[in-house]
């Protein structure tokens with residue numbers, strides 16, 4: 001028997017227009033092919049420091065503790081939760097979609113006493129509703145998603161920081177889906193912790209999680225008891241306090257990224273290069289300009305699907321700029337139509353989860369793909385695919401409506 005040796009990896013050409021992951025910027029992929037250096041090479045430590053400075057600008061913060069957690073977005077979520085929450089502390093999670101449930105689950109695993117409030121999918125919370133819950137629950141932390149891709153909603157955060165500060169609550173948000181394509185102001189909004197991932201508006205592959213921590217958050221983290229050697233005795237009063245993870249212990253990760261450079265993990269060099277390039281691209285184009293580009297592409301996609309006679313799910317006034325949820329028309333088989341988009345046009349659009357499964361498709365315009373040709377090509381392909389499955393669309397209606405918003409090329 002001879003083993004079958006496959007050829008070099010050769011992925012098909014795809015235009016990723018779902019809710020993430022998206023097609024990465026070409027220069028991000030090039031950055032990932034750059035040569036490796038050693039962990040303490042001066043180039044490596046300088047690149048880590050440079051990347052921290054770039055992400056301070058992306059997050060709009062002066063937080064010294066701005067760094068990357070190695071792993072996908074949930075690595076950042078998990079690091080924030082296990083490092084900031086002491087077992088038994090109360091955490092309030094307002095849930096408006098799938099990722100709210102994820103925050104609640106991760107907090108539960110961090111041994112928090114988790115309290116949730118829920119709103120209907122397709123809606124966001126009024127600040128007064130969150131404040132009322134804070135008064136009732138008296139949590140140590142408010143954990144809330146900014147943009148929940150499962151519903152496309154963008155929860156306003158600007159007023160929550162003041163509420164949290166007034167009640168002595170740590171304010172954490174998961175901005176994975178929204179950062180880069182929607183306004184975000186870590187300092188002005190009073191955030192203590194925020195985490196993200198690269199595979200949405202930042203325009204990279206998944207696998208690195210930018211995180212920023214306020215001084216107050218760093219104080220909480222550094223006040224946790226450390227395990228110096230081995231596991232502590234169950235009867236030890238300090239046993240309840242130490243962070244129940246080595247990999248996600250932000251105290252140790254901060255010591256690695258900080259001036260002490262204490263060895264923890266081996267920083268994922270190629271992902272560091274990717275994360276650096278994602279941030280560099282945003283700042284080179286201009287943070288506001290990138291947000292405006294996402295808003296324009298998102299408005300064009302929205303106008304296009306509406307002009308095709310499709311209905312949009314949720315409170316559109318609170319939609320993220322970078323993704324739209326479209327009701328699958330009566331009689332059109334949602335999964336078969338998505339498969340046809342992929343095989344006939346090489347375009348991926350998203351399915352959905354939970355209560356929306358089989359009911360809506362999610363179409364994203366993020367990062368590199370928040371672009372005129374990507375929007376128009378997707379609308380043209382969708383029109384033809386809908387026609388094939390028996391949903392007649394006025395020829396060219398979607399592309400015409402989107403073109404009107406996008407203006408002259």
Ligand SMILES: *Cc1c(COP(=O)(O)O)cnc(C)c1O
Pocket residue numbers: 020072073074075099145146147148149150174175176177197206207
């Ligand atoms: C997409 C998304 C994630 C993804 O997490 P991964 O671990 O990178 O898969 C997390 N949170 C939100 C709000 C998202 O939209």
